[in-house]
Amino acid sequence: MEKQWLxxxxxxxxxxxxxxxxxxxFRKLGIHQAEDIHxxxxxxxxxxxxxxxxxxxxxFGLFAEPMENIVRLHASSGTTGKPTVxxxxxxxxxxWSKIVADELRRAGVTPKDVVQIAYGYGLFTGGMGLHYGCxxxxxxxxxxxxxxxxxxxxxxxxxxTTVLACTPSYALYLAESLEESGISREExxxxxxxFGAEPWTEGMREQIEARLGIKAYDIYGLSETMxxxxxxxxxxxxxxxxxxxxxxxxxxxxxxxxxxxxxxxxVITSLDKEGFPVLRYRxxxxxxxxxxxxxxxxxxxxxxxxxxxxxxxxxxxxxNVFPSQVEEAILSIxxxxxxxxxxxxxxxxxxxxxxxxxINDTSFFDEVRxxxxxxxxxxxxxxxxxxxxxxxxxxxxxxxxxxxxxAVRVIDKRR
Amino acid sequence: MLQLSIFLENAxxxxxxxxxxxxxxxxxxxxxxxxxTKDFGVLRIIVDDPELTTEKLRERKVVVSLTHVWVLKxxxxxxxxxxxxxxxxxxxxxxxxxxxxxxxxxEQARVVIRAQDQAVMEKAMRELNLPLV
Numbered sequence: 080m081e082k083q084w085l086x087x088x089x090x091x092x093x094x095x096x097x098x099x100x101x102x103x104x105f106r107k108l109g110i111h112q113a114e115d116i117h118x119x120x121x122x123x124x125x126x127x128x129x130x131x132x133x134x135x136x137x138x139f140g141l142f143a144e145p146m147e148n149i150v151r152l153h154a155s156s157g158t159t160g161k162p163t164v165x166x167x168x169x170x171x172x173x174x175w176s177k178i179v180a181d182e183l184r185r186a187g188v189t190p191k192d193v194v195q196i197a198y199g200y201g202l203f204t205g206g207m208g209l210h211y212g213c214x215x216x217x218x219x220x221x222x223x224x225x226x227x228x229x230x231x232x233x234x235x236x237x238x239x240t241t242v243l244a245c246t247p248s249y250a251l252y253l254a255e256s257l258e259e260s261g262i263s264r265e266e267x268x269x270x271x272x273x274f275g276a277e278p279w280t281e282g283m284r285e286q287i288e289a290r291l292g293i294k295a296y297d298i299y300g301l302s303e304t305m306x307x308x309x310x311x312x313x314x315x316x317x318x319x320x321x322x323x324x325x326x327x328x329x330x331x332x333x334x335x336x337x338x339x340x341x342x343x344x345x346v347i348t349s350l351d352k353e354g355f356p357v358l359r360y361r362x363x364x365x366x367x368x369x370x371x372x373x374x375x376x377x378x379x380x381x382x383x384x385x386x387x388x389x390x391x392x393x394x395x396x397x398x399n400v401f402p403s404q405v406e407e408a409i410l411s412i413x414x415x416x417x418x419x420x421x422x423x424x425x426x427x428x429x430x431x432x433x434x435x436x437x438i439n440d441t442s443f444f445d446e447v448r449x450x451x452x453x454x455x456x457x458x459x460x461x462x463x464x465x466x467x468x469x470x471x472x473x474x475x476x477x478x479x480x481x482x483x484x485x486a487v488r489v490i491d492k493r494r
Numbered sequence: 495m496l497q498l499s500i501f502l503e504n505a506x507x508x509x510x511x512x513x514x515x516x517x518x519x520x521x522x523x524x525x526x527x528x529x530x531t532k533d534f535g536v537l538r539i540i541v542d543d544p545e546l547t548t549e550k551l552r553e554r555k556v557v558v559s560l561t562h563v564w565v566l567k568x569x570x571x572x573x574x575x576x577x578x579x580x581x582x583x584x585x586x587x588x589x590x591x592x593x594x595x596x597x598x599x600x601e602q603a604r605v606v607i608r609a610q611d612q613a614v615m616e617k618a619m620r621e622l623n624l625p626l627v
Contacts, residue, residue, distance in 0.1 A: 438501055438557055439557065440552070440557060440558070440559065443499075443501045443557045443558075443559050444559065445497075445499035445536065445538070445559050445561040445608075446590055446591075446608075447529045447531055447536055450534075450536070451531060454533065471533075472504075472533060473501075473503070473533065473534055474503050475501065475503045475555070475556075475557060476555050476557060477555050478503065
């Protein structure tokens, strides 16, 4: 396998060599041509690429093809500073479509399926990525994009939607809205969900599967590495298969690659992209890699579901806290809704974390003692998982804003 | 009898909002009690049609639960309540919470009792033959 990977990696090195930004960085390392890379170890000496590198070369500085060969641009939302822009050739789009189609097929999607794409369309890769993949597969595409929940549910019923693609938080919101919409589950033909673009827990999968009565699959990708489809789960639900057109590494806290089976930051190199080949891109997503055969029959790299994003990490009184840990705690206790919000404040010199969790008819109890007991159990569980003391506030249903795309889980008032 | 318990977030004006909503739904509150903790409150009410009211409140996103309570007539004189409670204690009834109200037609006192053990309370009520509402 190493030989095949090296061939792909050299191809990407060859493609980026003419770009001045890379050329300069390579020259410092004594690399003048792809042939200077003999082993994977050599490859790991190459510089990492970060979002900051993309920003410095805004907008098209890291493209490896002239603009006449580029047929599409996507960009990631830059919450701070400039967005990161990526470009695709015709062949890139074809490859991307094929990758997504193969993955959907593995999850059981067929040309007979009606796929409702409730990911946002536009510069974000989610909508278009799934769209082209589904068309390549031959399924019926409903390009509804995100939002307008009542209409989503109406069309889901009227069009006989069988596959839903969106963020997991929006899927949960749709499930909740369905329960109140007057449309019964029996009127829907929904059977598969393809969810991604934000970290979610196994408990969240169970919730969504139970409430929507579907099989839910995790899909992974980010615009800098292509978009959705870099990896996706198979029916074994035992990690996400990384597509063979990508080479993964995981970095430890010191920035050096760690062995298989150890958690760290995922780094992706594309092996076949033309327009925007990406070399050792730091995804800021935390995961663990495994290589081997899956019970589904496929052999290759697998990554565990992304447990958290480095960017989502909060440092509270010196402890690293991830919003997904709160989700894990809520779902492991049961009875409470996985709608939550973390509010960080600084009073005096001390950081305070308030966690708001929505109460529902099952978790609410008439006897104050019992209710306080439940609140205390949840609080203890969250504190146990986070390793810091928190203030837990039970809030009324729907008081935490719902999202139609990526959910907002944190309000950090320290900034 | 069924009592409605309503979860109240600890937010300014929330109680007034819920009570206004009940007025809007034309619900007549026969009795009311408010339990509060440092983080939230529980509003307990006795109304004429608890099931229908619950349904309407849930439609409006209010968290409600229905609880079995006992509403007893109490002699409206000094020591009236003590008499009733002492009898219940003798029959091993443990009271979780209790609140009282006055029925306006005949100015009679009533107490709402939530017993810790429903079966024990039932047995006590049978044996004591206390006047129920």
